[in-house]
Amino acid sequence: MERSSSSSLKRPIVGVILGNKRFSTNGIHRYPRLKRLVEANKEANTTLIFFTCDDVDLSRRKVSGIYFNESSNIWERDRFPLPDVIYVRGGRGKEIRDLLEQFERLGVKKINPIHAFNKGELYEQLNHDDKVRPFLPQTKNVENMEEIKRTVQKLGTVYVKARRGRKGTKVMRIEKRPGDSYVYSYSVLGRLVRKKVNSMGNLEKAVKGFFGDREVIVQKAIDLVTISSNRLVDFRAELQRDKQGNIDIVGICVRIGRKNAPITTHSEAFRYDDYLKKLFPGYSNQKINVLKNKIKAFLIDVYTGVEKKYGKFGEIGIDFAVDKKGKLWLIECNAQSAKVSIVKAYGTKARKAFLNPLEYAKKIANTSTNRSQSANRSRLLSRSSL
Ligand SMILES: Nc1ncnc2c1ncn2[C@@H]1O[C@H](COP(=O)(O)OP(=O)(O)O)[C@@H](O)[C@H]1O
Ligand SMILES: [Mg+2]
Structure with missing residues (x-):
């Protein structure tokens, strides 16, 4: 049938x-x-x-x-x-x-109005938003190798990222060392590459080899919190619109990278409620609560800031960091969150992350504009089938 x-x-x-x-x-x-x-x-x-x-x-x-x-x-x-x-x-x-x-x-x-963010464009857009700008690490949309080299010299430790990368596969960390030496590292599907080069020329070769002719951004490295033996820590929040269309912070996860890895993607993830105290052992309970509230306000500002530029979203996965001094930074926004971390950290409680988009679909399917759009759709279709 x-x-x-x-x-x-x-x-x-x-x-x-x-x-x-x-x-x-x-x-x-x-x-x-x-x-x-x-x-x-x-x-x-x-x-x-x-x-x-x-x-x-x-x-x-x-x-x-x-x-x-x-x-x-x-x-x-x-x-x-x-x-x-x-x-x-x-x-x-x-x-x-x-x-x-x-x-x-x-x-x-x-x-969602778009299927993927361009990291460079997202940065440009949000840099005009007074509420979000303070959370953006210094970032440059570079056009050529000369600019990449200059930015590395100027910013010291940086992340070079393909404007259209995903899942940490097109992200390279470069640390500037004394003299003209650099340590670059990247991690592709769990395989860590970490090498030292002794000239800008050799660094250039490594960057070209890794990114080819992809468009990239260069971003100042955030001083991420680390735990045992140099494991970097950052966060992923899942924000979605619920059945009423309200913004729902469905879950916030701490992601812990592998030892020496430049990215935290696809490693371990835990609920942030349980984990913040471990990351900041010197903080009183009150200070932890202040931090949590700051995080929630920041996430809503980012979500609404993104919507002002791109239109209304049913969901955004927000990567962010809390640096060693407790300051918040936006790393990137994801229009297609794979929901790996929330499932790892929340288990069956992550159910809402799968229910919300369906409930939101019902809401947007029923709006009046949809009815006029479906009329439009029938018209277009009848034309196209002539
Ligand atoms: N500016 C930065 N400072 C510190 N760590 C970063 C920075 N940018 C990226 N990272 C690390 O690399 C990971 C992947 O970068 P991200 O921008 O999220 O790209 P992707 O689209 O590949 O996930 C982040 O989750 C974070 O662990
Ligand atoms: Mg990411």
Whole structure:
């Protein structure tokens, strides 16, 4: 039976985009946290489907989607009408950009207005926001190798990051040492590379080799708190809009990197409530509470600051740091949080992080603008099928 012909489909249809290339139904097991979304959907009660760019047939207004069949307890594939709301969890390049543009034209709603932040652009935008600017580490959008070299000389220890990087894969730390020597380090999928070079020329080779011709930013290193044997500590907060559309700080995690690693990504994560006291043993309970309140206010300022520039978000994963002096810094914002840390730190209590986007999808699917947009959508579609 084709699902698209069934009038019994629950609305909204929430379409989760997982990537560019089509894969078999069995391939869904590569995405371990999707099951959490399916679980949450028992409460949200939407029609929840998963697909890739290749699965969308815009001319026929159909999507070949994978869904979890609760009665047979297996993943199945079927054809569905175009979704009412899109939730982007993967995909890259022109293919996803074009598809999202088409969905936009057709009035399909989105959980987030953009599918990925450009780190350089985000910095430029937030640097104009008086509330957020004090939390931004010194950052330069560099255009060429000469600028990278100058910025390293000027700022000392820095992070060079691809403007469109994710998961710590395109992040290099450079420490300036006495004379003309430098220690650079990066960590790709758990493999740590840490080397010393004795000239700017050799550093240049390493940077070029790692980043190729990608556009990068250079950011002053935050003096991150460390624990046992040089393990760096930073934070990831998951902020989402709930069913009423209010901003909800769903969870804040402390992330602890591997020994000597320049990034904390994909290592250990704990709830910040339990952990702050360990990080700042000299703080009284009152001082810890003041810090927690500062963190919450900062997160809301960042969320609303981002929305002022980009539009309304259903969720943002915010990477931030508390430095050794207790000062807060924004590291970056993520438009597609993989929710790795919150699941590690909160276990089953992370349920809300999967429920909120579905409830928010229901809210935005029902707004009046959506009705006029769907009218627009039918018009466009009838035109395109002429
Ligand atoms: N300016 C900085 N100072 C200290 N650590 C940083 C800085 N920038 C990045 N890092 C470390 O590198 C990690 C990855 O950087 P991030 O900007 O979040 O890129 P990605 O998109 O790859 O996650 C951060 O979580 C943090 O541990
Ligand atoms: Mg990050």
